[in-house]
Amino acid sequence: MRKRIVRYLLALLGIGAIGAAVFLFMFIRPLPVEVARPAEAVPVQVFGLGTVEAHILSKIGFEVGAALVELNADHGDRVSQGDVLARLHNGEQQARVARAKAGVVNGEAAVKMAQAAVGKARAVLAQKKLTNERKQALLSRQTVSVESAEESQMEVDVAAAELAVAASDVDVAKAALEDARAQYQLETVLLDHHVLKAPYNAIVVERHKELGSVLAPGEALFTLVAPETVWALAYVDEARAGDIRVGQPAEVRLRSLPRQMFEGHVTRIAIESDRVSEERRVYIACDHCPDRFHLGEQAEVFIRTAALDKALLVPETAVEGFDGTKGVVWTVEDGDLRRREVTFGNRTLDSRLEITGDLPDGAQVVTTLHPGLREGRAAKVTEEAAP
Structure with a gap:
């Protein structure tokens, strides 16, 4: 009986020792953490998804009605201003x-x-x-x-x-x-009015009728586009659109050419946002356009709103209670963990936030949240996260 009690007590002591060791290992030992380091030449970009459109796109037809007796243009043709495109019986x-x-x-x-x-x-x-x-x-x-x-x-x-x-x-x-x-x-x-002429230098997007068709006044016969006015219409989240300005550089990637980036710039920002999707329409003019274009093609737009010479960036996932301006981060100060509310500035395309204020001198910002984070706990900086 006494031996059984002794074995029982020894087992309890062993379990306690193991538990104490686990507790010391998990909660007392210095917690290894990764911290942010200053980054240089950081581009701040805003992403928008949209389509290829054109500033000047026209559906043209005759102002009078009659039978179509002559057609001189078709899909894909380039026409010059004043060229006769079609004639009606007159x-x-x-x-x-x-x-x-x-x-x-x-x-x-x-x-x-x-x-x-x-x-x-x-x-x-x-x-x-x-x-x-x-x-x-x-x-x-x-x-x-x-x-x-x-x-x-x-x-x-x-x-x-x-x-x-x-x-x-x-x-x-x-x-x-x-x-x-x-x-x-x-x-x-x-x-x-029985003669239809090209109103400007254009490409024929579509021909809607054929010879012999009887057209009503104002009925569209051709869809024309001025190729030099092709642009990308991007829809940008209102939360990210505040820093966009006309003239800022941008890059456009077309769905049909995913390995190429085309340079452009912001040429127009719509005054009215979409009330349902809460997106702002931003128009990107092309500086170096592709040889061919397809209206309505999906386009990815990257607008550069700023360039940071040097900045301390922290992943948005490492910030608690972020309200667009302030948030709480974990820091390593004199070897111990602390919680600090700091002020943020720009946000990069890969969801990193620029810390602009309220960070004590010498404090290092933790980039990954761990379960063992606790005020006052010792921390060990293992490796700085790559920017």
């Missing part, structure tokens, strides 16, 4: 133009006739005035009757009125001529 409109032109000729003839009538009325008035002057002189000598002199004066007044009417007829004829010319110009413009 026989009916040509007839309208001819009728309007005839109206102009008639108007010009009417103006000439009215002007001739003015000349005739002016000559008649001059003749009537001379006759009236002679009769008025004879009346003073009582050679003619008063009635004859009054009749002569009345004829002068009538001739003057006829001259005024003739002059008004000239104005009416001129107004009618201007109306005819305007109608002719209108019909000519409508005739020109």
Whole structure:
């Protein structure tokens, strides 16, 4: 019985010794930790995912409706400003133009006739005035009757009125001529609307109709794009978009060319963000573009917002309670572990935060959180984490 008790006590002592050893090993011995070290020439980038788009992309068609009788461009063709892309059947409109032109000729003839009538009325008035002057002189000598002199004066007044009417007829004829010319110009413009020309130097993205199709006014026939205006539209998380500015350098990687990076710069930042996805639209103009482009292709965008000459960076996973500006980190100070609230600045693309303030001199920041971290515990710096 006594031997059994002794064995039992020895077993308990052994377990206790093992437990004490484990406790000392786990909680008393210096905890090996990794700490951050200053990094140099650190680029600060913001990532955005988007698509290839174009600033100038147009769906063009005719302003009038008719049957399509000529097509001179197709998918992928390069066209120059003013090139004729297509024509509509225009026989009916040509007839309208001819009728309007005839109206102009008639108007010009009417103006000439009215002007001739003015000349005739002016000559008649001059003749009537001379006759009236002679009769008025004879009346003073009582050679003619008063009635004859009054009749002569009345004829002068009538001739003057006829001259005024003739002059008004000239104005009416001129107004009618201007109306005819305007109608002719209108019909000519409508005739020109049967011809579709390229509004700028472009690439044909798509041709929507074929020969013989009857188009409605305004219906799209071609989709054109100005190749020099191709850009990448990137959607950037609002939480990361605050430091983006127009003109900042950027790199674009296309899904079809994953091993190449194309240089560009921020050319526009949308004023309105997406209220659902909470993303900001950022447009990247290409400085060195690929030979070919495909609208709508997925693109990855990396915008450089800053470059840090020298910075102390800590992984975001090693920060507790980060609110965008401040957070708590573990530090090694005089060989012991401490918790410190520090201030952060930039955040790198690989989720590292720049410590900008509230860190005591000589303190080293722990980069990996361990279960054994405890205030005041001894720590041993094993190896600094690579930046």
